[in-house]
Amino acid sequence: MEIFRKLFAEKILKFHEGTNRMIQLMLKIPVFEQRCSETIFTEDKTKLRTALGVLAQIFVLLYEFIKKYIYVALFMYIPYMLIAQVRPLVAMNQERTLLFMFFILTTIGGSIANNTMFAMAQRDYLMVKVMLVSPYMNCLGRLFYKMISEFIFYTIILCMFGVTPYHAIMTAIVTIAARPIGEAMAILSFDHIPKVYDNRHIYNGIILALSVLAAYGVPFLTRRVSRNWMVMIHPVFVIFMLLFGAIAMLYLWKYKHYREIMREALHNTRSA
Secondary structure, three states, X not given: OHHHHHHOHHHHHHHHHHHHHHHHHHHOOHHHHHHHOXXXXXXXXXXXXXXXXXXXXXXXXXXXXXXXXXXXXXXXXHHHHHHXXXXXXXXXXXXXXXXXXHHHHHHHHHHHHOOHHHOOOHHHHHHHHHOOOOHHHHHHHHHHHHHHHHHHHHHHHHHHOOOOHHHHHHXXXXXXXXXXXXXXXXXXXXXXXXXXXXXXXXXXXXXXXHHHHHHHHHHHHHOOOXXXXXXXXXXXXXXXXXXXXXXXXXXXXXXXXHHHHHHHHHHHHHHO
């Protein structure tokens, strides 16, 4: 249990923060103010505080789910609808088109450009300097949470947009397997290609721009979405990605210089 506390210390902190926000919200409601103001902080109200914390986390998860749903709707479903207006063969293959766009934009582009190593912030500084969580555990905990939440959320969301459960699960597995690969690439750039790391905002922008062009341009220009493009749901490819992702995860687990990455990222943030 101790290793889980260290890995998810930031989420535990958010749980307590959410509990305090719920208490503050309740104290502003006249119906609850008199009953809660003096007793909610006593030790015998631990169950009540825990229930409020759980309720707050449900709202947080719902918020994260809605954000991802809007992301899929805006960047995949609406572009599919627009392309389908002028490309009948694309219109006939909604599932293939959405999976292709998702694979390009999220699995590839998102894993490379939207990784946690390139997104260190003051929250990470708080966890390390104030909460005394090691940068090693902080970074891995963020990655694990991202992988778990995305697997659940994206599986459900893809099904909501007409993708079969089997294909949604396979695509989500490939996506979470790609996450540690993107993180390992970021670390390698930090250690061996400093120009890429120093200009990571430009680098990320180029990756995302190319992903958008490929995701929308290929179906539009070719006028169709071929069955051969659905490599992300092929069992052999899924196994390959899981193996490659496991190797990348092993590299991340053994890497020992997260503190240097965090120090550099925060220094650049303050200097920007």
